[in-house]
Amino acid sequence: MRFLKDFFDVFYPKLCASCDKPLINNEITLCTFCRHDLPLTNFTNYSENKIVKIFYxxxxxxxxxxxxxxxxxxxxxxxxxxxxxxxxxxxxxxFGNWWGSILKENNEFYDVDFIIPVPLHPKKLKKRGYNQVTKFGKKISQHLNIPFNHNTLTRVSTSKTQTFKSRFERFSNIDTKFFLKDNTFFKGKHVLLIDDVITTGATLEACIRELQKTQEIKISILTMAYTE
Incomplete structure (x- = not known):
């Protein structure tokens, strides 16, 4: 079996997801050079930073x-x-493994009860075949030993992709709606809402407003990236 693995590694090497160069040694997904080139936010304060201020x-x-x-x-x-x-x-x-290892070490979300992904509308989920934050969230779930809940909060309206909208249009988008199947499921719980990128926070705000129909709920946010 090792021979076959070595054979495939030679003739079909795994490539860096950024620069397409072959990965070597213990490199996973990204080569060492590209990983070091990633623009880390380095927000050490989780309750006072630029992202938190978006929701003031x-x-x-x-x-x-x-x-x-x-x-x-x-x-x-x-x-x-x-x-x-x-x-x-x-x-x-x-990204889930990276974030998960950081969070496990700093114990920042020690009191979180559930991890919840921002859901896709069923039509978009069927077309794409997956929610882009599911595996991200599941890896964080494994590192922190916190349940991953992907079916209690659902998306009930579709909106055109945010990619080509102006910042104001994304901020003022009121077409995105979510539905909480059970307003008691997260009662008294601290949930960690995850997404890929946060820009204006409009989508996350819509999720939070729906989740806050639950009594005594506490909500935190974690994303892969943040738009300056």
Whole structure:
């Protein structure tokens, strides 16, 4: 079996998801050079940072953070685009393992009861075949030993892709609606809401408003990236 693995590694090497160069040694998904080129946010304070401030005066949240900056040009944009539209779910697992190991070490979300992904509308889910944050969330779930709940919060309306909208249009988008199947399931619980990229926070705000129909719920946010 080792011979076969070595054979495939030689003739069909795994490539870096960013630069397409062959991965070597213990490299996973990204080569060492591309990984070091990622624009980390380095927000050490989870309750006082730029992301938390987005929601001031809008909805109440406990904490928030993002691993990377998302810019118009750069490695983060390429990776998340490939994750969402080219089926490369290994990228979600890569970010989930990275974030999960950080969170396990700093114990920041020790009191979280459930991890919840921002859901896709069933039509979009059927077309794409997967929610781009599912494997991301499941890896974090494994690291923190926190249940991953993907079916209590659902999306009940579709909206055109956010990619080509202006920042104002994304902020003022009121077409995105969510539905909480059971308003008591998360009662008194602390939930961690996850997504790929946060820009204006409009989608996350819509999720939070629906989740807050539950009494005594606490909500935190975690994403792969944050748009400056």
């Amino acid at each position: 005066g809008r909805v109440a949240i406990e904490k928030a953070n993002a691993l990377l900056y998302y810019r118009k040009k750069g490695i983060t944009k390429k990776l998340i685009h490939d994750l969402k539209y080219k089926g490369n779910q290994e990228i979600g697992e890569f």
